[in-house]
Amino acid sequence: QVQLVESGGGVVQPGRSLRLSCAASGFTFSSYAMHWVRQAPGKGLEWVAIIWHDGTNKYYADSVKGRFTISRDNSRNTLFLQVNSLRAEDTAVYYCARRPTSASYYFDYWGQGTLVTVSS
Amino acid sequence: QSVLTQPPSVSGAPGQRVTISCTGSSSNIGAGYDVHWYQQLPGTAPKLLIYGNNNRPSGVPDRISGSKSGTSASLAITGLQADDEADYYCQSYDSSLSGNWVFGGGTKLTVL
Numbered sequence: 001q002v003q004l005v006e007s008g009g010g011v012v013q014p015g016r017s018l019r020l021s022c023a024a025s026g027f028t029f030s031s032y033a034m035h036w037v038r039q040a041p042g043k044g045l046e047w048v049a050i051i052w053h054d055g056t057n058k059y060y061a062d063s064v065k066g067r068f069t070i071s072r073d074n075s076r077n078t079l080f081l082q083v084n085s086l087r088a089e090d091t092a093v094y095y096c097a098r099r100p101t102s103a104s105y106y107f108d109y110w111g112q113g114t115l116v117t118v119s120s
Numbered sequence: 121q122s123v124l125t126q127p128p129s130v131s132g133a134p135g136q137r138v139t140i141s142c143t144g145s146s147s148n149i150g151a152g153y154d155v156h157w158y159q160q161l162p163g164t165a166p167k168l169l170i171y172g173n174n175n176r177p178s179g180v181p182d183r184i185s186g187s188k189s190g191t192s193a194s195l196a197i198t199g200l201q202a203d204d205e206a207d208y209y210c211q212s213y214d215s216s217l218s219g220n221w222v223f224g225g226g227t228k229l230t231v232l
Contacts, residue, residue, distance in 0.1 A: 035221070037166075037221075044122060044209065044223055044224070044225045044226040045158075045166065045209055045211075045223045045226070046223070047220075047221035047222070047223070050221070059220070062217075095165055095166070100171075104171075105153060105154065105156075105212070105213035105221065106154070106156035106168065106171050106172075106211060107156075107158075107166075107168065107211075108168050108171070108177070109168075110165040110166050110167070110168075111165060112164075112165050113165055
C-alpha cells in the first residue's frame with residue numbers, strides 16, 4: 001500500500017533552515033510528481049511546491065519562492081523540502097502528497113505530516 | 121483569504137443530509153478545472169474524498185457525492201453519521217496564479 005512518511009520537522013529560530021524529508025513506499029516513486037502542502041495551526045491547507053517525477057520542473061507558491069527548494073532522490077524514494085530564512089508565518093504541519101497522474105490536479109495520497117515551529 | 125470560498129461551518133443531526141458549498145471564479149472552477157474534496161479528521165492528515173467533481177476513491181461510501189456547476193461545486197453527505205464530524209476542504213486548479221493548486225478555507229461539519 002502507498003505510504004508517505006515525513007520527517008525533519010522541529011523547533012527552529014527565525015532566519016534558520018531545515019530540511020524536510022518524505023520517504024515513499026508502496027508505489028513506483030520515480031513515476032509520480034510530488035507536492036508539499038502545509039497547514040498552519042488551526043488554519044486551512046496551503047499548497048507549497050511541486051516537483052515533476054524526474055525533477056525537471058519545479059513550481060512554488062509565491063509565499064515561499066526564493067526561500068524553499070523542493071528536490072527528490074528517486075534512487076532513495078525520497079522527497080525533500082529545503083526551507084531557508086524561516087519566518088514565524090512558516091510555522092505549520094508540512095505534508096507531502098502524491099499527484100496521481102500528469103493530467104491530474106489533485107492529491108491522492110498524503111503523509112501524516114511533520115511539524116515545523118519557528119520561534120525564538 | 122482563500123481562493124475558493126466555503127462556509128466555515130455546517131451541522132446536521134444523525135441520518136440527515138448536509139451540503140457544503142465551494143465557490144470559485146472564472147480562473148479556476150469556472151475555467152473548467154475539476155473540483156476535489158478532502159476530509160480531515162481531528163489530528164490527522166487530509167484524505168481524498170471526491171476527485172474529478174463527482175468520483176469516489178475506493179472505500180468512500182456512496183452516501184458521499186460531489187457536483188459542480190458554473191463557478192461552484194458542492195459536497196453532499198446523506199445518512200449523516202457521528203464519524204463524519206470533520207473538516208472538509210475543496211480544491212481546484214487556478215490558471216491565473218503561480219500558486220496554482222488552490223484550496224477552500226475549510227468547513228467544519230458538526231454532527232449534532
